[in-house]
Amino acid sequence: MSDFIFGLHAVQNLLSSRPERVLELWIQKGRADKRISLLVDEARSQGVTVRFFERARLDAKVDGAHQGAVAKVAQAKVLREGDLADLLDTLKVPPFLLVLDGVTDPHNLGACLRTADAAGVHAVIIPKDKSATLNATASKVACGAGETVPLIQVTNLARTLVTLRERGIWLTGTAGESQSTVYQADLTGALCLIMGAEGKGMRRLTRDHCDTLVNIPMAGEVSSLNVSVATGVCLFEAVRQRTI
Known part of the structure; x- marks a missing residue:
């Protein structure tokens, strides 16, 4: 193929x-x-x-x-749950992961991969269903990050989140109604940042598995950011905290 x-x-x-x-x-x-x-x-x-x-x-x-x-x-090799376990086993530093829950626009997927590469994320995790794939459009927007950042497709995202928690990885989800901002959260150590679909946010089951929820404070009239922009804000706040 x-x-x-x-x-x-x-x-x-x-x-x-x-x-x-x-x-x-x-x-x-x-x-x-x-x-x-x-x-x-x-x-x-x-x-x-x-x-x-x-x-x-x-x-x-x-x-x-x-x-x-x-x-x-x-065609790019699609990584699965077993590949995620192998990757985590080989890391010599605390894992830094990104989950995209329900991001269906390939432009947004590509932009998130590009940002993840710049931030030093070890892997991006997406559900098998109701998610964009690494097609030609996503690859172009990613500007090569689709080849450098492992993209791992999982059959059951909730089960994967449970497995990550069992490995001691803190699950931080993003939700506009959260009372805590991303700047107040502790984003150091073993971390999995979870971003929901634009408009709908995270699915309920995904939200239920999060250890904490954070928001991006908004000063203007716009109520939310594009998911790729929001991902950049959150990832680089984590980078700031992890490098000071």
């Missing part, structure tokens, strides 16, 4: 980090700028076949701005 990753930055990052996944590089005919030339040279140095197509052919393959570069890739 194959998939497509598109956009100059996303394709370049993939060639740099996981060139074995790239089956072919498709370049728009007539594009001869420096970034395209460097991309073609990199692909050929990795033994990747480069093919040239009219723009309409590339437009038909992907839903978004490809910038003249589309990589045909082997």
Whole structure:
């Protein structure tokens, strides 16, 4: 099975980090700028076949701005619960995890992965059902983070949260009605930050498994933030606390 990753930055990052996944590089005919030339040279140095197509052919393959570069890739390996256990067993530092509960927009998934990579998150966990997957759109928005941050899909999120708690990982959920702000919470140590879907928030069962709930204080008229923005605020407050 194959998939497509598109956009100059996303394709370049993939060639740099996981060139074995790239089956072919498709370049728009007539594009001869420096970034395209460097991309073609990199692909050929990795033994990747480069093919040239009219723009309409590339437009038909992907839903978004490809910038003249589309990589045909082997589908990314989807990690499961067992992979999460293996990852946690190998960590030499307190786990720093992110759960996305019900985030269905691939743009938001990609943005959260990108932020998670920047924050040093060890893994992002999503439920198998009612969640966006790492498709071409999410990969482009992630700008390569889909290749560097383990994305773990679990069948039963509630069961996974119980397992994390049994490992001594503190479960911090986000909820607008919480009386405690993210700046008041202790986000050091073994931590799993849980973000809910935009608008609906976390599912009830997910909320019930949290050790604590926090909110992001809002000073203006807007009642909530986009989930990827809220994720960035919370993750980097955790980073601040974990590095002082």
